[in-house]
Amino acid sequence: MASGNxxxxxxxxxxxxxxxxASSLVAVAALVIxxxxxxxxxxxxxxxxxxxxxxxxxxxxxxGIASAIVGTSLIVAxxxxxxxxxxxxxxxxxxxxxxxxxxxxxxxxxxxxxxxGLPTVVVGLFIFGLVVKPAQAESGFAGSLALAIIMxxxxxxxxxxxxxxxxxxxxxxxDALGVDRWRAIMTVILPTxxxxxxTGTILAVARAAGETAPLLLIDGAFTPxxxxxxxxxxxxxxxxxxFTAVESADPSAFARAWGAALVLLALILIANVGxxxxxxxxxxxxxx
Amino acid sequence: xxxxxxxxxxxxARGRVAMEGSLGDRILRGLCIAAGLLAGxxxxxxxxxxxxxxxxxxxxxxLPFLVHSAWAPxxxxxxxxxxxxxxxVSSAIALLISTPVAIAIAIYLSMLAPRAVRIxxxxxxxxxxxxxxxxxxxxxxxxxxxxxxxxxxxALHGVLGFIPIFGPAQTTGLGVFTAGVILTVMVVPIIASLxxxxxxxxxxxxTDAAExxxxxxxxxxxxxxxxxxxxxxxxxxMLGLGRALGEAIAVASVIGxxxxxxxxxxxxxxxxxxxxxxxxxxxxxxxxxxxxxYLALILLxxxxxxxxxxxxIASRYDxxxxxx
Numbered sequence: 168m169a170s171g172n173x174x175x176x177x178x179x180x181x182x183x184x185x186x187x188x189a190s191s192l193v194a195v196a197a198l199v200i201x202x203x204x205x206x207x208x209x210x211x212x213x214x215x216x217x218x219x220x221x222x223x224x225x226x227x228x229x230x231g232i233a234s235a236i237v238g239t240s241l242i243v244a245x246x247x248x249x250x251x252x253x254x255x256x257x258x259x260x261x262x263x264x265x266x267x268x269x270x271x272x273x274x275x276x277x278x279x280x281x282x283x284g285l286p287t288v289v290v291g292l293f294i295f296g297l298v299v300k301p302a303q304a305e306s307g308f309a310g311s312l313a314l315a316i317i318m319x320x321x322x323x324x325x326x327x328x329x330x331x332x333x334x335x336x337x338x339x340x341x342d343a344l345g346v347d348r349w350r351a352i353m354t355v356i357l358p359t360x361x362x363x364x365x366t367g368t369i370l371a372v373a374r375a376a377g378e379t380a381p382l383l384l385i386d387g388a389f390t391p392x393x394x395x396x397x398x399x400x401x402x403x404x405x406x407x408x409x410f411t412a413v414e415s416a417d418p419s420a421f422a423r424a425w426g427a428a429l430v431l432l433a434l435i436l437i438a439n440v441g442x443x444x445x446x447x448x449x450x451x452x453x454x455x
Numbered sequence: 456x457x458x459x460x461x462x463x464x465x466x467x468a469r470g471r472v473a474m475e476g477s478l479g480d481r482i483l484r485g486l487c488i489a490a491g492l493l494a495g496x497x498x499x500x501x502x503x504x505x506x507x508x509x510x511x512x513x514x515x516x517x518l519p520f521l522v523h524s525a526w527a528p529x530x531x532x533x534x535x536x537x538x539x540x541x542x543x544v545s546s547a548i549a550l551l552i553s554t555p556v557a558i559a560i561a562i563y564l565s566m567l568a569p570r571a572v573r574i575x576x577x578x579x580x581x582x583x584x585x586x587x588x589x590x591x592x593x594x595x596x597x598x599x600x601x602x603x604x605x606x607x608x609x610a611l612h613g614v615l616g617f618i619p620i621f622g623p624a625q626t627t628g629l630g631v632f633t634a635g636v637i638l639t640v641m642v643v644p645i646i647a648s649l650x651x652x653x654x655x656x657x658x659x660x661x662t663d664a665a666e667x668x669x670x671x672x673x674x675x676x677x678x679x680x681x682x683x684x685x686x687x688x689x690x691x692x693m694l695g696l697g698r699a700l701g702e703a704i705a706v707a708s709v710i711g712x713x714x715x716x717x718x719x720x721x722x723x724x725x726x727x728x729x730x731x732x733x734x735x736x737x738x739x740x741x742x743x744x745x746x747x748x749y750l751a752l753i754l755l756x757x758x759x760x761x762x763x764x765x766x767x768i769a770s771r772y773d774x775x776x777x778x779x
Contacts, residue, residue: 179670184567191568193768194580194647196642201586204598226692256490264484271491277766278495284694284762285498285755286701288728289505292751296504316497349479377587380728384735402779406589406704413593414710430589439585443578 168435197389202436205428208454212426215399222408224389226423228419232427234393239431242307242386244375245397251368252454255357261323261328263352283320290316291381299385307394307402310350314378318371325367334453362449373438377431379406387411405431467610505755508748511741520749524716528739533746535753540629540716541724542757545706546699548635548720553642554692560643561650562676577651584644595637596629600709603636604628608721622719627713632720637705642695649691653684654717686768693765700757703728727754 220231257275265272294313299305333356341351357364382404389401396402405427410425476484507646512520516533523534608624615621657680664677681688703726711723712733725733727750738744 176671178673180673183562183676187559187567190556191563191576191580193556194560194583194643195576197643198579198586201640204594205590208597227747238767251582253490253493256487257494259483260487260491264487271488275491275494278491278498280766281498281759282494284697284701284758285501286703286751286758288701288726288731289501289751289755289758290701292508292748293504294502296508296748297500300583312706316501319494319497345475347479349477350484352483373585377585377589379589380588380732383704383732387736392738406587408574409589410704410708413589413596424593428593431587432590435587436521437580439578439582445664 200230202432205425205432208425209427209429212422213429217426217431222392222403222423224391226420228422230391230423232408232423232430234391234403235405235408235427236394236430237395238307238389239376239404239406241395241397242310242382242402242404243314243372245308245311246318246375247289247368249311249315250318250322250371254319254367254371255326255364257323258321258326258330259352262326263348274330279320279323283324284317286349286380287313287317287378288380288384292382294381294385304399305386305388305401306427307386308403309405310382310404311397313381313385314375318375318380319382321369321371321374322364325370326360326364329363329367330356330455332363332450333359359453360444362452366446366449369438369445371443373435373442376438377406377435379410382407383410422434424432460746497716502755505752507744509752511743512646512749513752516746516749521753526714526725528734528743529738531740531742533742533749535727537714537716537748538725538727538730539753541710541713542700542726542728544631544708544720544724545634545638545726546696548632549638549642549699550692550696552639553646553695556639557643557646557691557695558688560649561654562649562680563652564647565654566672566676566680577648580644581648582644583640584648587638588641588702588705589708591637591640592705595633595705595709599636600628600633602628603633605624608632612721619718620720621623622717622721624721625723629709629713629723630713630721631710631717631724634706634710634724634726635720636701637709638699641702641705642699645698646688646691646695649694650684650688653687653691654680654735656685664692690765690769693761693768697758697761697765701728701754702726703732707732727751727757 193321214231217231218236219233220229221234222232223230257279261267261272261275265275293316294309298309298312337355337359338351341355346355383406386401386404387407389403389407391403394400394402407425408426409431412420412427415421457584512533513637516523520533521535521539523532524536525534526537527531560580564573564580568576604624604627608628610619611621612623616623661679661683662675665679670678706726707729710725710729712725712729713723714725715722717724731747731750734743734747738747
């Protein structure tokens with residue numbers, strides 16, 4: 168009974184399906200357009216010396232971004248060292264040491280949610296007031312603290328989700344054997360969830376590596392030379408290097424910024440793909 | 456967990472989970488609680504620092520700070536009106552564009568796409584959220600703003616120019632509207648991936664029942680899928696709003712750092728977060744610093760509010776674990 172009405176309803180349905188498909192294409196296109204623009208503008212700057220040389224001391228053409236690569240790696244690594252144990256412990260509390268609806272568990276989830284909702288520039292001001300102002304000095308470590316605050320809720324959330332997927336049988340098995348809770352966690356539950364926790368940490372690192380706002384406030388006024396000392400002075404880093412170049416009028420700084428953007432984006436996208444592969448493999452191992 | 460509790464008669468008797476245990480258990484439990492307290496304490500410390508940093512500005516200007524539009528650090532004039540307006544308008548533009556687009560994407564990924572397409576396109580949409588804001592800002596200045604100025608803004612002005620917010624295009628393309636478009640790119644993946652998970656959680660029986668009485672695909676979506684997930688999707692939109700309100704760097708790059716409230720969104724403006732990021736390198740006085748902290752306090756209140764509202768909406772209907 169294909170009346171005109173039904174044909175109209177089918178047409179509406181098809182039109183909506185078409186719009187939904189088109190929207191997805193637009194989103195993927197946006198990713199491609201930005202990536203292609205970064206590659207097109209940045210590829211020219213890229214060379215071995217770009218990766219191993221510092222920017223010229225007083226501006227101008229030439230040089231590379233070695234100091235910023237080293238700085239960002241150190242700052243983010245320190246942030247991960249601070250945030251990962253705290254985040255995993257928070258997740259352990261939620262999954263292993265509290266009833267899901269209990270008041271402390273609800274309070275902790277609220278705290279983590281609100282932390283994730285903090286504007287990153289506010290986190291930067293917080294560390295400025297807490298660390299930079301009293302010490303009268305910007306520092307890479309201050310940057311690490313800010314990034315750790317940004318990473319913590321991400322790691323806690325992803326670890327919690329992984330811990331929840333650890334098969335019940337493993338817990339029941341250790342209980343039946345009379346194994347202490349902490350021993351079961353350290354030897355069975357955490358190792359099982361390790362792949363997923365690692366995935367969450369990698370994604371958090373990728374997120375933190377591109378964070379600019381907090382670093383601009385507390386680790387922004389650096390000299391171009393390479394340093395491995397995170398304390399006492401500002402440490403060069405990729406995001407602030409890009410942002411200050413954007414605000415400057417120096418064309419060679421712009422070229423360097425595009426090159427740095429390409430390096431940063433490549434690292435972040437590779438980390439994202441890698442984390443997803445890792446997650447798929449660890450889920451397969453857990454039989455999910 | 457309840458099963459575990461009942462295995463331990465003493466804990467079960469008290470209605471708690473494993474309060475007792477070996478020394479190792481108590482140490483690990485203590486560490487977990489310490490980590491939680493650290494997270495909660497950090498949150499309180501953030502609020503305290505921001506309020507105490509803003510104190511000088513609050514005592515000088517009080518609440519009228521919110522409606523004064525002058526921002527002249529050298530003259531000691533500070534007011535948040537331009538930034539409040541820019542933040543509100545750029546976020547509103549971002550939400551108006553991204554909400555329908557993101558829901559459409561979620562519909563495609565959860566109900567229309569073949570499996571092979573879904574496992575490729577889903578992660579690609581999420582990866583859009585992984586692009587650092589500083590790179591979006593760089594792209595925004597060099598690529599997007601000139602494109603907006605040459606093509607999009609004249610076209611909108613031509614068709615909708617009778618509405619004052621679509622004024623004539625300006626010289627650079629940097630402005631509130633372009634900031635809204637950049638924010639759209641950042642917000643879409645958030646709303647889309649959360650909504651997709653919600654749509655996938657709709658019980659199969661409901662959609663099957665609708666289909667079996669002859670509903671078309673769109674009628675199933677409009678009649679079953681959207682109504683059962685509306686609270687979760689609203690929460691996702693609130694989270695997207697929180698992201699848009701708080702974004703500093705991408706907005707700072709393309710909003711044009713204007714000092715005046717313009718009705719036309721193609722003119723320059725400023726946002727709360729962008730002003731903090733842009734001004735911080737050029738602090739001229741203690742009052743200047745305190746006023747930036749005052750802006751951060753407003754931002755903090757907005758950020759916490761959007762999050763709490765999102766939780767409230769989601770938990771009232773308790774749709775999905777993602778928001779729990």
